Amino acid sequence: MALVKHIVAAALVAAAIPFGGASAEPVSIVDALGREVVVPAPPKRIVTVFSSNTELIAALGLADRIVGIDAMTRYPPEIVSKPHVGGRLGFSVDTVVAQRPDLVIVTPARQAANQLVEPMRRLGIPVIVLMSRTMTEVIANVRLLGKATSQSGTGESVARAMETRIDTVQKKNAGRTRPRVVMITGQLGNGLMLVARPNTYTGDAMRIAGADFALPTLRTLAQVSPEAILASAPDVVLFAGRQEDFDDLLTRPGWRDLRAVRAGRAWTVPRAEWLIPGPRTVDGIERLAERLRQPEGS
Amino acid sequence: MRYWLTLLAFVLAAIGIGACAGHTWVTPAAVLRAILGGASIESALLFEWRLPRVIAAALVGALLGLGGAVFQGVFRNPLAEPYLLGSAGGAALGATIALLVPLAVSQAFSLPVLAFAGAWGATLLVIGVSRAAGALDVPTLLLSGVAVSAVLGALRSFLMLALSDETVSLQVVLSWVLGGMQTPTWIGVGGLAIVTAVALAACLALASGLDKLGLGETMATAFGMDVGRFVALAVLVGSATVAASVTVGGLVGFVGLAAPHIARWRLGPLHRSVIPASAAIGAGLVALADAIARSALPPAEIPLGLVTAVAGGPFFLFLLARSRKKW
Numbered sequence: 001m002a003l004v005k006h007i008v009a010a011a012l013v014a015a016a017i018p019f020g021g022a023s024a025e026p027v028s029i030v031d032a033l034g035r036e037v038v039v040p041a042p043p044k045r046i047v048t049v050f051s052s053n054t055e056l057i058a059a060l061g062l063a064d065r066i067v068g069i070d071a072m073t074r075y076p077p078e079i080v081s082k083p084h085v086g087g088r089l090g091f092s093v094d095t096v097v098a099q100r101p102d103l104v105i106v107t108p109a110r111q112a113a114n115q116l117v118e119p120m121r122r123l124g125i126p127v128i129v130l131m132s133r134t135m136t137e138v139i140a141n142v143r144l145l146g147k148a149t150s151q152s153g154t155g156e157s158v159a160r161a162m163e164t165r166i167d168t169v170q171k172k173n174a175g176r177t178r179p180r181v182v183m184i185t186g187q188l189g190n191g192l193m194l195v196a197r198p199n200t201y202t203g204d205a206m207r208i209a210g211a212d213f214a215l216p217t218l219r220t221l222a223q224v225s226p227e228a229i230l231a232s233a234p235d236v237v238l239f240a241g242r243q244e245d246f247d248d249l250l251t252r253p254g255w256r257d258l259r260a261v262r263a264g265r266a267w268t269v270p271r272a273e274w275l276i277p278g279p280r281t282v283d284g285i286e287r288l289a290e291r292l293r294q295p296e297g298s
Numbered sequence: 299m300r301y302w303l304t305l306l307a308f309v310l311a312a313i314g315i316g317a318c319a320g321h322t323w324v325t326p327a328a329v330l331r332a333i334l335g336g337a338s339i340e341s342a343l344l345f346e347w348r349l350p351r352v353i354a355a356a357l358v359g360a361l362l363g364l365g366g367a368v369f370q371g372v373f374r375n376p377l378a379e380p381y382l383l384g385s386a387g388g389a390a391l392g393a394t395i396a397l398l399v400p401l402a403v404s405q406a407f408s409l410p411v412l413a414f415a416g417a418w419g420a421t422l423l424v425i426g427v428s429r430a431a432g433a434l435d436v437p438t439l440l441l442s443g444v445a446v447s448a449v450l451g452a453l454r455s456f457l458m459l460a461l462s463d464e465t466v467s468l469q470v471v472l473s474w475v476l477g478g479m480q481t482p483t484w485i486g487v488g489g490l491a492i493v494t495a496v497a498l499a500a501c502l503a504l505a506s507g508l509d510k511l512g513l514g515e516t517m518a519t520a521f522g523m524d525v526g527r528f529v530a531l532a533v534l535v536g537s538a539t540v541a542a543s544v545t546v547g548g549l550v551g552f553v554g555l556a557a558p559h560i561a562r563w564r565l566g567p568l569h570r571s572v573i574p575a576s577a578a579i580g581a582g583l584v585a586l587a588d589a590i591a592r593s594a595l596p597p598a599e600i601p602l603g604l605v606t607a608v609a610g611g612p613f614f615l616f617l618l619a620r621s622r623k624k625w
Contacts, residue, residue, distance in 0.1 A: 089598030094321035097343050114473060115599070118481065122346040123339065 029148050032131035033113070039126045042150035043103035047085055047096050049112045053105040053130060054079055055278035056141055059158050060151050068099040070112075075272065075280075086112070093119045101125060103148065107132070132277030135204040139163060142279070162282050166208055169289045173210040179235035179265075179292055181211035185222075185275060186240075187249070192223045196240075201277045209288040211236070230254045236292065237266040240274045263296050301564055305578040309356065312585035316352035317344070319589035321596035351481040355588035355602070356581040357494045358479065358547035359557075361539050363580025364494075364501045366554025367561070367573045368536040369421075371508035372529055375436055377617060379555035380417075380540040383439070384446040386551070388420025389413040389537075389544035391450045391457075394471050398461040414541035420446055421537050425529075474548035477603020479588055482546065490546060497539045498577055504532050505569035512567060550603050552610020553580050553587075559617065 026040045047068035048054040054073045057066055063078050071087030074080060085095045090111050096104060097119075104120050104127040106112040113129050120127040128148060132138045139159050146155015183206060186194035196202040197218035206213075214234035215224065229237075237260045239246040246268050250261060260266050273284025317329045324344065328336075332344035362380065369378040369385075380386045392412035395401075401408050427442040428435075458471055472478075482490060507528050510518045515525050543550070561575035587605045594600055 084597055086597050089595060089600065092321045092597035092599060093343070093347055094592075095597040097339060098322055100339065111473060119343075119347045122483075123342050 027148055027150060029128065029144055031129045031144075032137075033108075033117075033129045035117075035129065037126050037128050037148070039103060039148050041102070043101075043126075043148070045099065045101045045103075046149070047099055047101040047104045048073075049086065049091060049104070049106040049116065050109065051075065051272075051276045052132060052278050053107060055276060055280065056130075056145050057105065057149070059142065059279045060146055060149060060154050062149055062151065065149075067101060068096060075276075086115075091115045096120070097123065097125075103128070105130060105145070132201045133199070135166070135201050135208060135281070138201050138277045138281060141277075158279065162279060165282050165286060169208060169210075169285055172293070173289060176210060176293070178210055178212035180214040180232070181206060181236040181238060181292075182214045182229050182232065182234040183238040183240060183269070183274070184229075184249075185271075187245075188223065192225055193229060194222045195224055195229070196274070197222050201281070202274055205274065205281050205285050206288070209285045210292045211288070226252070226254070230258060233258070234260050235265060236260050238288070239266070239268045240271045241268060243268050265296060267291065301575075305575060305582075308582045309578050309585070312582035312589075313352055313356055316355065316585045316589040317349055319593040320348060321593060323593065347481060350484055350487050351479055352585055352588065353487050354482050354490060354546055355479050356585040357487070357490045358543045358550065359553055359580035359582070359584025360494050360577040361497055361543035361580070362547075362550060362553040362584065363557035363561075363576035363578070364497050364573060365536050365539040365543065366556075366580070367558040367569065367576040368501050368504060368508070368532055368539065369554070370558050371504070371512065371569055371572075372532040372536065373439060374512055374514075375439060376559065377436055377440060377555070377614070379552065379614075380536070380543075381549065381551035381554065382447070382614075383443045384420035384424045384450060385417040385537050385540045386544055386549050387447040387450040387454075388416035388418070388423075389541045390416070390474060390549050391420075391454045392416025392541075393474055393544065394454045394457050397471050398457055398468075410541060410545050413545050414538055416450075417541040417544070418534060418537035420450060421533050425533065473601065474544070475603075476601030477548040477550040477606065478601050479547050479591075490542075493542050494577075497535075497542060498574065500535045501539065501573045502570070504528075504535060505573055508532065508569040509567070512569075547584070548601075548603060550584065550587075551607045552614060553583055553606055555617075556610055556613050557583060559613075 026038050028036060028038045031037055044065055045067045046057055046062065046065050048057050048066055049070045051073045054066060054069050055075060057063065058076045058079065063076060066079050066082055068085040069079055069082045071084045083095070083099060085099065086092055093116065096116060102125070104116060104125060106116050106127060107130050117127050117129060130141050132141065139162050142159040142162065143155045146152045183196040183202070184193050185196055185202065188194065195215060195218065196206055198213055198216065203213065214232040215228065218224070237258065239249070249255060250266065255261060269284060269288060273280050314326065318324050318326060328340065329344060332341040332349070365380045369380060369383060370376055392415050393409055396405060396408040396412040424439065424442045424446050427446070428438045431438050431442065454475070458468060507523060510521045510523055511525065511528065518525050557576040557580035558572055560579050561572045565571045565575055587609065588602050591600045591602045591605045
């Protein structure tokens with residue numbers, strides 16, 4: 001009888017190992033650059049460069065393991081006091097190493113991957129490069145980081161929740177006419193505008209929310225002249241930014257006469273929901289989908 | 299001899315300061331520990347990352363000093379400089395093509411070759427335009443250099459806008475344009491050191507010819523020199539030197555201008571001494587500028603080319619103001 005007990009206990013222990021959060025098995029993942037990254041043990045000190053990567057780690061419930069962020073990251077509130085490892089002018093290998101990280105997560109923007117991947121590789125610190133080119137990739141990043149941090153279960157449930165909410169939005173939108181939308185994501189000093197374009201996660205999120213592109217032919221160049229936007233006569237104009245900046249833009253010649261503006265279908269959307277690829281993007285999709293479904297003039 | 303010892307001390311001191319400088323400053327003792335094989339992560343950082351970069355910066359500076367000395371000699375023009383003559387811009391355009399356009403050959407091959415082709419082509423174009431305009435004098439050279447650089451810069455910007463896909467390649471190009479040092483492996487540093495030694499030898503081989511040319515084309519011809527052939531050869535050597543520096547350090551301006559000037563203050567015009575002294579001064583200047591770039595604004599890093607431009611631009615204006623009186 002005692003023997004049976006032992007066997008049962010051993011079986012339970014053996015079965016528990018693959019699910020144990022703190023198992024010391026090395027984890028191997030393939031990142032957005034196709035690099036194989038081996039994380040030898042569940043990371044306890046994570047440097048996350050860029051808001052999106054910080055938010056993804058926080059969404060896995062690991063905000064307390066973040067030991068370094070970039071200077072422009074403001075969310076979630078509990079990480080704002082963490083040391084900065086870089087900002088507008090680039091990223092510091094010295095400062096990253098000084099945090100003694102056991103995992104570094106970056107995105108190839110503002111030189112981050114260029115400046116950090118190679119030194120971390122030489123020093124033997126695992127570094128994961130993430131990209132967010134589509135919403136599918138954004139959600140895949142949640143699962144990938146879940147695996148890399150030995151939190152696959154949490155990663156799976158966060159990712160699945162995002163997918164379910166997106167499914168719901170798409171089902172509600174099925175069969176509806178898609179309004180033609182322009183989303184302005186930035187203004188350049190020379191008067192040109194940056195707009196969300198196809199083949200980006202922001203464009204993807206707009207499509208999911210039920211929009212169509214008023215400027216569908218944009219490829220890699222995201223800069224367009226205001227005339228092109230006015231000429232495209234969109235059904236809806238979205239402005240990722242502050243209301244006062246949008247109001248200011250609408251006082252310029254031509255904008256007041258846009259059909260979308262006259263019909264009251266020119267709104268601001270939060271930059272955090274549309275320009276930071278992470279769980280909050282789904283909030284933005286739901287909010288925009290809701291608004292697009294409302295009939296004109298309501 | 300004392301001058302050369304001073305120069306050696308300057309280069310070593312600049313490399314030493316460079317090794318200590320960073321967002322986290324370290325003591326010389328820590329650098330020594332890293333060299334002797336310290337096991338800590340700080341030692342690894344110093345040995346695998348900071349030291350190769352500091353030495354690469356010094357070698358890039360040496361190449362720029364050499365390129366500047368040759369160009370100033372061959373154009374008999376104290377304001378000639380790789381950055382202003384278009385050769386650096388040409389090299390950067392070549393490099394941009396190598397980095398962004400999918401080519402059939404490997405980047406390790408296409409990068410230096412296209413950088414060289416760009417540097418050489420741009421310099422020949424500047425010389426051609428100046429000759430067509432009538433003279434290789436200072437204003438003509440500088441103006442055609444400015445125009446050619448502007449065209450090359452525009453082409454490069456267009457390629458960057460049109461061909462990049464927001465991934466790593468554009469960042470690499472950007473870091474070149476602004477003069478960002480790459481950090482080679484120790485093997486890469488060794489290769490760069492060999493290239494620098496070859497460039498030094500090639501430039502020194504030009505020394506007596508440059509001295510004769512300095513007396514004027516008529517005098518040089520009277521010495522039995524084939525001026526046309528010599529100039530073509532010197533431009534080739536100068537362009538190759540600049541291309542080598544741009545391949546590792548990107549567009550780093552004004553070092554090629556300043557280093558030969560500083561060398562001539564004490565050594566006079568003879569190229570046999572000006573050329574190696576320019577290399578040493580360039581090495582020290584870039585190692586120091588790179589230390590500033592890495593440590594001035596923690597945790598950010600200022601592109602090296604901006605540091606040398608801010609420091610070197612006024613130096614150029616000073617030389618221009620002084621030489622202007624002679625025209």
